[in-house]
Amino acid sequence: MVVTPEKVNAVAGSKILLPCSYTCTISGVTHTLVEWFRMMDGREEERIYKFPNGDEWPLHATWMGDVSKCDASITVSDIKTNDSGRYRCEVTVYPQKKHDIGYLQLNVNSPSEFAVVTPDKMDAMAGTTFLLPCSYTCTISGVTHTLVEWLRIIDGREERIYQFSEGESSHWPLHATSVGNVSKCDASINVSDIQTHDSGRYRCEVSVYPQNKQDIGYLQLIVHPRTDLAVVTTDAKDTTVGSTALLPCSYTCNITGIRHTLVEWFRTIDGHDEKVYKTTHRKSLRPLQVTWVGNDSTCDASITISNIQTHDAGRYRCEVTIYRHDKPTMEDIGYLQLNVPNEPEPRDATPTPTPTPAPAPVAGIVLGVIAALLVVAVVVGFYCWKKRQSQAREPEVPPQEMQPMNPIG
Incomplete structure (x- = not known):
């Protein structure tokens, strides 16, 4: 049984999916033939696509189906208003030669x-x-x-x-x-x-x-x-100038047969990618002070950036590639926006008042008075010191000897 929607609407100039699926319970199918037709203005039907040949007819149709999943869908690019009409999806499976049709009404509207x-x-x-x-x-x-x-x-x-x-x-x-x-x-x-x-x-x-x-x-x-690789990062990260910012990145941990895991960090500046870290180097690849803080055993691919500056703001991406034994390589990417404000946030909500310097004339007068007082103090001190020195050098006058009294006198 073939299943299509009754109606599909599209806007002129866009690419539209014409979905078609069919029953998957038939066993022993070796070959599947899918054909798409359209009928316009009551005219005879014309074939627009055939699978597996992949031929293209008046419409630019592309195969989007998967016969292993019983999907026979196609897309039509640059659809026009005159492409409106009735379409049909025909599916035939061999060697059973079972056949069914699904019909679909396409309406293409002007923008x-x-x-x-x-x-x-x-x-x-x-x-x-x-x-x-x-x-x-x-x-x-x-x-x-x-x-x-x-x-x-x-x-x-x-x-x-x-x-x-x-x-x-x-x-x-x-x-x-x-x-x-x-x-x-x-x-x-x-x-x-x-x-x-x-x-x-x-x-x-x-x-x-x-x-x-x-x-x-x-x-x-x-x-x-979830057995497929999936990298997870936060959408955005806010930090301040001079701080150390953690850029978190993790990835799926239930993948088997891993031989080697490669983690790379990039930053996009002016439309160009700049690699800032690679696990094989285990060190920063540019002036950014990058440190690895991840852990392969826990599927952690995080890094830190020290002494953040405003010019370090931008879009970062974490790329994880897993190489496996005798299996295809797996790769996924996570993006993160790092925001750094122009100035660091104040540490104390109450700012310390800054003393206002005295005007220049007042400051000169104060200094002059202080200098005069110092001079006076030095002069007085020097005078007192000289006086003490002169007194210390002056000899003592010996007491006069007692003269015998003149008996006559």
């Missing part, structure tokens, strides 16, 4: 019309919080109410996972949170702790009132297991 836009395909890592982006045309005036609904299609069934209406939100099987803003025509959501079984096809439906206009955007989400 000035109401249209919902989502990316064709996105990849996520299990266990992370992931953004499902969705935006829509903002040129419609007089909108008083906007309704946003997110649905996912799993095993051929649709289930609503989120609804936003008049500021109220509801949560269904997935833990979804609105991060959009209807005033900016943004209907995006975040999905927390996403898992591999959440892989599937999602759609974002937006309706505006009282115009009663509606459009849908489709997105194919692929959630990879």
